[in-house]
Amino acid sequence: xxxxxxxxxxxxxxGVDLPRTERPDAPAYLQKYYERTSRGGKSxxxxxxxxxxxxxLYLRRFRERRDDSALSSDIATxxxxxxxxxxxxxxxxxxxxxxxxxxxxxxxxxxxxxxxxHGETQGYSxxxxxxxxxxxxxxxxxxxxxRRVLNGHKVIMGCADTNRAxxxxxxxxxxMLDQIQLFGREAEVGEITTYEEFRNFQVSTPEGMRDVTxxxxxxxxxxxxYQRISQGDRPLWLVEVDRFWGIQQGGGDPITHWLTMPMLxxxxxxxxxxxxxxxxxxxxxxxxxxxxxxxTHSGPIRAFATWAMGYDPGEPFNTEAVRVRLIEGGKTxxxxxxxxxxxxxxxxxxxxxxxxxxxxxxxxxxTVREDRERA
Numbered sequence: 001x002x003x004x005x006x007x008x009x010x011x012x013x014x015g016v017d018l019p020r021t022e023r024p025d026a027p028a029y030l031q032k033y034y035e036r037t038s039r040g041g042k043s044x045x046x047x048x049x050x051x052x053x054x055x056x057l058y059l060r061r062f063r064e065r066r067d068d069s070a071l072s073s074d075i076a077t078x079x080x081x082x083x084x085x086x087x088x089x090x091x092x093x094x095x096x097x098x099x100x101x102x103x104x105x106x107x108x109x110x111x112x113x114x115x116x117x118h119g120e121t122q123g124y125s126x127x128x129x130x131x132x133x134x135x136x137x138x139x140x141x142x143x144x145x146x147r148r149v150l151n152g153h154k155v156i157m158g159c160a161d162t163n164r165a166x167x168x169x170x171x172x173x174x175x176m177l178d179q180i181q182l183f184g185r186e187a188e189v190g191e192i193t194t195y196e197e198f199r200n201f202q203v204s205t206p207e208g209m210r211d212v213t214x215x216x217x218x219x220x221x222x223x224x225x226y227q228r229i230s231q232g233d234r235p236l237w238l239v240e241v242d243r244f245w246g247i248q249q250g251g252g253d254p255i256t257h258w259l260t261m262p263m264l265x266x267x268x269x270x271x272x273x274x275x276x277x278x279x280x281x282x283x284x285x286x287x288x289x290x291x292x293x294x295x296t297h298s299g300p301i302r303a304f305a306t307w308a309m310g311y312d313p314g315e316p317f318n319t320e321a322v323r324v325r326l327i328e329g330g331k332t333x334x335x336x337x338x339x340x341x342x343x344x345x346x347x348x349x350x351x352x353x354x355x356x357x358x359x360x361x362x363x364x365x366x367t368v369r370e371d372r373e374r375a
Contacts, residue, residue, distance in 0.1 A: 113324040115300075119134025119164070138170075146179035155189045156291065157169055157193065157293055159296065169293070205218055215241060237265035253315065280292070281349075302315060323336040
């Protein structure tokens with residue numbers, strides 16, 4: 001093959017010599033072909049693999065890890081226990097999260113508990129129930145939860161004492177039954193039970209402790225009376241409820257306000273977490289099952305997730321769930337929410353302070369008063 005001549009200047013009609021613009025060198029793919037044939041057919045990559053001193057640093061380190069038989073064959077261990085995987089898998093999955101549970105650990109889970117937020121509701125000023133979209137959301141969530149129900153499993157259904165929570169539980173149950181039948185599995189899905197422990201956070205009104213939605217009518221009536229004819233200072237509960245609903249109407253997040261701003265007339269978030277644990281343990285002991293599905297409200301669910309994770313993970317969407325997995329022995333549990341897993345200690349409720357101490361009897365929930373009378 002003859003060599004390609006160097007570019008020469010080209011004369012124009014005006015007598016000015018212009019440089020040649022064509023490239024005399026071969027294309028890159030042709031140059032690589034010439035280099036490969038000059039080495040007897042061996043590619044540059046093959047030569048790089050033959051010597052660890054050639055090529056970029058990241059490529060040499062990759063070859064060293066690949067050639068290390070111990071990295072690909074040894075079983076990785078954690079705290080003296082085998083993880084059923086090799087060290088190479090551990091290198092690419094290194095994270096600050098806790099190590100994913102193994103099959104033998106999953107077998108130690110006694111009960112899966114799902115705290116499901118209600119579906120889309122007609123509004124929060126009345127107890128009007130779910131919209132058609134909210135019903136569909138709950139039905140689809142029930143179908144999704146049915147995937148974890150196996151043959152012989154028993155599912156306990158519960159809800160808070162509100163229309164939106166009760167209707168959500170009904171559609172959750174229908175969705176689970178439909179999907180279980182579609183899968184051809186034999187499982188028991190119990191009837192819906194109302195649990196006082198899983199109610200929404202309460203506000204103290206002159207008529208007693210009320211859900212913030214249930215207290216809206218009384219709040220609106222009292223506010224109108226003060227604006228029209230009444231004089232003097234407004235009561236504390238009215239001021240705090242007015243601030244709560246003002247944030248809601250302004251497009252803000254009143255749940256964040258409840259979680260971060262102490263309010264004397266509202267049930268504190270930590271009290272909601274405590275009674276959620278009380279209801280969870282009661283449902284687990286009275287009606288043991290493989291799964292417990294509770295339709296409840298976003299405020300206590302978010303407070304529970306904040307307590308478990310150590311930070312506020314955000315408002316749950318409609319029918320989004322926080323999952324609690326009780327470990328055999330009743331000492332620890334795994335809380336799962338938005339792709340995060342946190343191991344927590346099951347609290348001893350008898351050792352916790354009574355948040356209702358010092359309140360008048362009409363401000364104490366009915367279940368708490370009954371517990372006091374039995375004690």
